[in-house]
Amino acid sequence: xxNLRLGLKSSQVLGTGIVLxxxxxxxxxxxxxxxxxxxxxxxxxxxxxxxxxxxxxxxxxxAAKPAVAVNPGKLTIMVGDFANERFNxxxxxxxxxxxxxxxxxxxxxxxxNEKREMVPGIAxxxxxxxxxxTWTFTIRKGVKWHDGSELTTEDVLWTLQHTAGPQxxxxxxxxxxxxxxxxxxxxxxxxxxxxxxxxKVPFTELALSASEAGNYTLHVxxxxxxxxxxxxxxxxxxxxxxxxxxxxxxxxxxxxMTFERFDDYYYQPKNGFPEDKRVNFKFLDLILAPEESTRxxxxxxxxxxxxxxxxxxxxxxxxxxxxxxxxxxxxxVEARQRGCWDPKYPCHDKRVRQALDYAINKEVIRDKLYGGxxxxxTKGWYNITxxxxxxTPELDPRPFDPNKARQLLADAGYPGxxxxxxxxxxxxxxxxxxxxxxTAQLAADFWKKELGLDVEVRVGESSGTTAKxxxxxxxxxxLWREDETGLDALSSFSSRYGDPKSLTRTHxxxxxxxxxxxxxxxxxxxxxxxAQKKMYxxxxxxxxxxxxxxxxxxxxxxxxVVTWKPYPLSSYPSAIHTITLK
Numbered sequence: 001x002x003n004l005r006l007g008l009k010s011s012q013v014l015g016t017g018i019v020l021x022x023x024x025x026x027x028x029x030x031x032x033x034x035x036x037x038x039x040x041x042x043x044x045x046x047x048x049x050x051x052x053x054x055x056x057x058x059x060x061x062x063a064a065k066p067a068v069a070v071n072p073g074k075l076t077i078m079v080g081d082f083a084n085e086r087f088n089x090x091x092x093x094x095x096x097x098x099x100x101x102x103x104x105x106x107x108x109x110x111x112x113n114e115k116r117e118m119v120p121g122i123a124x125x126x127x128x129x130x131x132x133x134t135w136t137f138t139i140r141k142g143v144k145w146h147d148g149s150e151l152t153t154e155d156v157l158w159t160l161q162h163t164a165g166p167q168x169x170x171x172x173x174x175x176x177x178x179x180x181x182x183x184x185x186x187x188x189x190x191x192x193x194x195x196x197x198x199x200k201v202p203f204t205e206l207a208l209s210a211s212e213a214g215n216y217t218l219h220v221x222x223x224x225x226x227x228x229x230x231x232x233x234x235x236x237x238x239x240x241x242x243x244x245x246x247x248x249x250x251x252x253x254x255x256x257m258t259f260e261r262f263d264d265y266y267y268q269p270k271n272g273f274p275e276d277k278r279v280n281f282k283f284l285d286l287i288l289a290p291e292e293s294t295r296x297x298x299x300x301x302x303x304x305x306x307x308x309x310x311x312x313x314x315x316x317x318x319x320x321x322x323x324x325x326x327x328x329x330x331x332x333v334e335a336r337q338r339g340c341w342d343p344k345y346p347c348h349d350k351r352v353r354q355a356l357d358y359a360i361n362k363e364v365i366r367d368k369l370y371g372g373x374x375x376x377x378t379k380g381w382y383n384i385t386x387x388x389x390x391x392t393p394e395l396d397p398r399p400f401d402p403n404k405a406r407q408l409l410a411d412a413g414y415p416g417x418x419x420x421x422x423x424x425x426x427x428x429x430x431x432x433x434x435x436x437x438x439t440a441q442l443a444a445d446f447w448k449k450e451l452g453l454d455v456e457v458r459v460g461e462s463s464g465t466t467a468k469x470x471x472x473x474x475x476x477x478x479l480w481r482e483d484e485t486g487l488d489a490l491s492s493f494s495s496r497y498g499d500p501k502s503l504t505r506t507h508x509x510x511x512x513x514x515x516x517x518x519x520x521x522x523x524x525x526x527x528x529x530x531a532q533k534k535m536y537x538x539x540x541x542x543x544x545x546x547x548x549x550x551x552x553x554x555x556x557x558x559x560x561v562v563t564w565k566p567y568p569l570s571s572y573p574s575a576i577h578t579i580t581l582k
Contacts, residue, residue: 068276068280068580069280070261070280070281070282071280071281071282071580071581072282073281073282073283073581074281074282074283074284074285075279075281075283075284075285075305075306075561075576075579075581076284076285076287076303076304076305076306077100077284077285077286077287077304077305077306077307077573078286078287078288078289078294078295078298078299078304078306078307078308079100079286079287079288079289079308079431079572080288080289080290080292080295080308080430080431080432081288081290081431081432081462082101082254082257082288083099084463085253085254086237087101087102087105087236087237087240087242087248088221088233088236088237088240089102089174089216089217089219090162090163090168090172090173090174090177090217091172091173091174091233092173092174099216099572100286100572100573101248101257101259101286102216102219103212103216103244103572103574104244104245104246104259104284104576105219105240105242105244105246105247105248105259106216106219106220106221106242106243106244107121107122107143107151107219107220107242107243107244107265107266108121108122108210108211108212108216108218108219108220109121109122109123109126109137109156109210109211109218109220110123110126110207110210110211110212110213111211111212111267111277112211112212112213112567114565114567114575115568116213116387116486116487116567116568116569116570117213117487118207118208118211118213118487120140120273121211121212121267122139122140122143122151122156122220122243122266123137123138123139123140123210124138124139124140125137125138126138126207128204128207128523130523131202131523132202132203132204132520132521132522132523133185133198133199133200133201133202134196134197134198134199135196135197135203135206135207136190136194136195136196137156137194137195137196137210138191138193138194139151139152139153139156139193139194139195140193140266140271141193142266142271143243143266144243144262144264144265144266145222145241145242145243146241146242146243146247146248146262147241148264149222151220151222151243152223153189153192153193153194153195154189154223155220155221155222155223156195156220157187157188157189157195157223158221158222158223158224158227159218159219159220159221159223160187160195160197160218161187161227162221162224162227162228163177163180163217163218164177164180164181164184164187164197164218165181165184165187165227166181166184166185166186167181167227167228168180168181168184168227168228169181169182170228171228174217175495175502175503175504176209176217176491176495177217177218178502179494179495179499179502180199180203180206180209182501183199183200183201183203184197184198184199184200185198185199185200186198201517201520201521202520202521202523203494203520204490204520204521204522204523204528205488205490205491205494205520208486208487208488208490208491209491213486213487213488213569214486214491219242219244220242220243221236221241221242222241224236243265243266244262244265245261245262245265245267245277245278245279245576245577246259246260246261246262246279246284247259247260247262249283254288255287255288256285256286256287256288257285257286258283258284258285258286259283259284259285259286260282260283260284261278261279261281261282261283262278263278265277265278275577276577277577278577279576279577279579280577280579280580280581281579281581284576287304289304289307290431292307292308292309292310292313292434293313295307295308295309295556296309296313296316296317296556299317299320299322299556299558300316300317300319300320300322301320302558302560304558305557305558305560305561305581306555306556306557306558306561306564306573307555307556308431308432308553308554308555308556309324309434309554309555309556310434310435310554311324311370311371311375311434311554312434313556314554317556317557320558320559321558321559322556322557322558322559323556323557324554324555324556324557325554325555325557325564325566326374326375326552326553326554326555327552327553327554327555327566327567327568327570327571327574328552328568328569329377329385329386329387329485329550329552329568329569330433330485330550330551330552330553330568330569330570330571331432331433331482331483331484331485331550331551331553331571332380332382332383332385332482332483332484332485332548332549332550332551333433333436333439333480333481333482333483333548333549333550333551334382334383334479334480334481334482334483334545335443335478335479335480335545335546335548336382336478336479336506336544336545336546337353337476337477337478337479337506337544338469338472338474338475338477338479338505338506339472339474339475339476340353340476340507340544341507341508341509342475342476344476345475345476346412346414346420346421346476347476349412349413350542350543351408351409351411351412352408352409352412352414353542353543353544353546354398354405354408354543355404355405355406355408355409355412355451356405356447356451356543356546357397357398357405357543357546357547358398358399358400358401358402358404358405358408359400359402359405359406359446359447359450359451360400360442360443360446360447360546360548361400361446362378362397362400362547362548362549363378363400364442365378365439365442365443365548365549366378366549368442369435369438369439369442370434370435370551374552375551375552375554376549376550376551376552377549377550377551377552378396378397378548378549379393379396379397379549379550380395380396380397380547380549380550381395381396381397381536381540381545381547382483382489382492382540382545382547383483383484383485383486383489383492384489384536385485385550385569387485387487387568387569388485388486388487388488388489388569389487389488389489389490389529389532390489390529390530390532390533390535390536391533391536392533392536392537394537394540395536395537395540395547396547397546397547397548397549398546398547402450405450405451406450406451409451416451416452417451417452417453417454418452420453420454421454422454422455422456423447423453423454423455423456423477423478424455424456424457424458424474424477424478425440425443425444425455425456425457425458425477425478425480426458426460426465426468426469426474426477426478426479426480427440427457427458427459427460427465427479427480427481428459428460428461428462428465428481429459430462430481430482432482432553432571433482433551433553434551434554436480436481436482437457437459439480439548440457440478440480441457443480444456444457462481465479465481466479466481470503470504471503482551482571484571485550485569485571486569487569489532489536490519490520490532493516493535493536493539494516494520497512497513497516497539498513498516498517498519498520499513500513506544506545507542507544509542512538512539512542515535515538515539516535516539518531519531519532519535553571555573559582560581560582561579561580561581562580562581562582563578563579563580564576564578564579564580565578566578
């Protein structure tokens with residue numbers, strides 16, 4: 001049993017208990033009130049356009065800070081999911097928050113700061129050619145692997161060729177390298193310390209994929225004899241070597257991972273960096289615990305220091321001497337339909353898609369399920385939140401307007417739900433975002449009450465449901481899941497809306513494909529931000545994705561943790577270098 005499942009087996013349909021609890025709220029839900037416009041989103045500082053050779057990116061001089069004593073003990077984090085436990089993310093299709101072990105193990109070409117801006121990492125500078133086709137990364141010297149050997153430009157070359165080269169399409173699993181591989185022309189050394197990637201189509205978002213703020217697919221690995229060999233990949237899985245802040249010392253499959261502090265982690269002032277990102281403890285234990293009750297009990301007993309929690313367990317956490325910290329803009333509710341290009345499905349008509357959106361009272365989700373705006377915000381659309389480049393209040397969720405929803409449905413030929421057929425919502429109990437099945441059930445309740453639809457919520461498990469959705473087995477149905485946020489959402493939109501061959505595509509509209517591809521070809525960062533804004537507003541109008549809102553992730557933090565400043569826009573326990581222990 002996983003957390004927040006209300007006692008249901010995975011094959012069961014979510015019951016109607018939530019209907020009884022929220023009946024009055026559903027009946028009396030009011031239209032959404034206006035929300036104030038947020039402050040300007042932070043802009044990326046490290047992406048440089050211009051000549052093919054990367055433009056220098058200055059690293060600020062480190063400020064003098066007193067050394068923090070390294071705690072000889074360990075930090076224990078309980079997580080809800082290990083995904084498929086692959087240490088090479090090119091072979092993962094894990095869910096948000098489930099890839100944490102790859103973040104601490106690996107080093108990235110581009111790092112990130114507390115604002116989630118991209119800053120130099122293993123690459124000291126990088127740049128994009130004027131035609132948007134060639135990215136060039138300059139690789140810094142002195143970076144060490146966990147075995148003490150030096151990371152070389154050849155290692156970076158092998159990593160990028162292995163993960164995103166033209167041949168990678170034959171073996172990688174993750175959607176980002178699949179997309180990059182299909183569009184890649186060549187990856188080569190363009191200088192003694194430079195690697196260049198030249199694509200057949202612009203990948204202006206590639207720097208994000210190469211960063212800690214992206215989807216973690218382009219982490220750097222030691223070179224091997226061949227670009228891909230099944231036996232060599234299996235050997236790497238048994239003994240993964242990285243360049244991240246922690247090295248793996250023990251792995252018990254489906255149970256735990258133990259990491260040790262890497263003293264030679266490159267991101268420290270002696271190497272010219274503005275801060276020391278080495279951790280302040282000797283060991284890190286990651287323990288798999290899908291049940292929230294198990295995690296909270298361990299926190300209270302002193303057997304865990306940080307756990308994904310929910311506000312429902314806040315009093316239990318505090319009774320054990322702990323506290324709740326919120327990871328700002330950590331996850332979004334993704335509610336979308338696939339296969340709507342087929343006229344046999346009601347969602348082929350945009351009026352149907354918009355009717356479903358107008359018929360959900362997002363404020364009831366916010367206030368009755370999550371307890372108010374401190375946890376849930378009805379802002380943004382799909383995985384765009386107020387801190388995402390291109391955000392505008394125009395993207396915020398549609399207001400609750402049942403009269404308009406009923407009229408749209410009637411205009412589409414389904415008055416009162418007549419002739420619509422059964423509508424299925426497919427979801428699962430998320431180990432990263434609280435109350436995911438409950439939000440899906442509440443949406444179903446609104447559609448039944450306001451539109452007269454016959455709706456069924458199917459609660460399954462994440463990987464199987466996702467596989468069915470990608471294969472087309474769930475076409476014409478709703479996928480209701482958590483998704484990650486980010487400073488730049490363009491990578492997700494490239495695969496969902498801009499790639500007609502993508503297994504995760506949302507439509508088959510040539511005009512929309514062209515719109516996204518034109519935005520991807522916009523090289524200048526300032527012009528690109530404005531182009532993204534216009535593109536997002538246009539795509540929102542199509543309503544393949546419904547705008548529901550985002551969650552500030554509650555982290556249960558035990559009394560041993562003295563300080564921790566998690567980064568925003570993160571679905572996992574970020575900025576662990578800010579953690580100090582008693």
